[in-house]
Amino acid sequence: MVPLSVLDLVPVADGSSATDALAHSTRLVQRTEELGFTRYWVAEHHAMPGIASSSPPVLIAHLAGATERIRVGSGGVMLPNHRPLVVAEQFGTLEALHPDRIDLGIGRAPGTDPKTAAALRGTTAAQLHAPEDFPDQLVELASYFRGDADVLAVPATGNAPSLWLLGSSGYSAKLAGMLGLPFSFAHHFSSRNTTAALELYREHFRPSAMLSEPYSMIAASVFCADTDEAARDLSLPAALQFLHLRLGNPRELPGPEEVAAFEWTDQARAFVEQRRADQIIGSPATVAAGVEELAARTGVDELMVTTSTYRGEDRLRSFELLADAVGMPGDAAAA
DSSP: OOOEEEEEOOBOBTTOOHHHHHHHHHHHHHHHHHHTOSEEEEOOOOSOTTBOOSOHHHHHHHHHHTOSSSEEEEEEEEGGGSOHHHHHHHHHHHHHHSTTOEEEEEEOSOSSOHHHHHHHHTSOGGGOOOGGGHHHHHHHHHHHHHTOSSSOOTTTTTOOOEEEEEESSHHHHHHHHHHTOOEEEOTTTOGGGHHHHHHHHHHHOOOOSSOSSOOEEEEEEEEEOSSHHHHHHHHHHHHHHHHHHHTTOOOOBOOHHHHHHSOOOHHHHHHHHHHHHTSEEESHHHHHHHHHHHHHHHTOSEEEEEOOOSSHHHHHHHHHHHHHHHTOSSSOOOO
């Protein structure tokens, strides 16, 4: 089995708070470290009531300080929202505080709507960076860690985190290969592009000072419970939350009562079922088979798991059952 890691969106459930969500993420990173997961990433999202991870560097500092061994990082920092020098200083500081444990996953999407992206960048929506600016930003960022930029980035120089490129299309896959970076693909929301993107990455890979051979990872949504039926019930709140997002109404993770009371049209049901078809949902045996099949089919070197449930204890239990089912080397999950 390939190594397993965690992508945490820090979900905020309806009726709870960001404080509750962040406290649960602290418990989850500690437990997944015990279970033997390789790395724990948090994602940058803005203006989303149901996601409390708008500031990855701040959260990474907290999570790394609450653990001892697991790698902690960003999945990712949306580089067009920030000046590369600022990102270099932030992650150089994190690496200096937690040597050889920090990952800097970089993405090029805004992680929010145009109005919020413009506010982040101190510009107008019409003046947002064009996509072709991204490679130059990435090269500039790397130069601060190498120490060959025109400006000295302290403490970035000499304290380089592990640099990853993230993507949900062929553009980032090809760029990651050309730059010789490890590549993480967002299978959990762009599954139709997974195979083609990974092929592009491997085809265009050039060895670099950071990486001699291609190294790929994909993120997949996984929901594990005692039975297949219980796991499907567990996955419904996140599916409904995503439906609200697609309808232009981002909100907190809904509870079971709201899920049951929701007026499910045929179109809404079809949308949710299509989304869940790309997820791994079921009992421990079902999930173990699904995880192994996905890893084998895509040929990835590592698999990142993301799980959002209404109750924090259900999310924690899902990771425990998964770890036990695939025989991870850490502490055994509770029976």
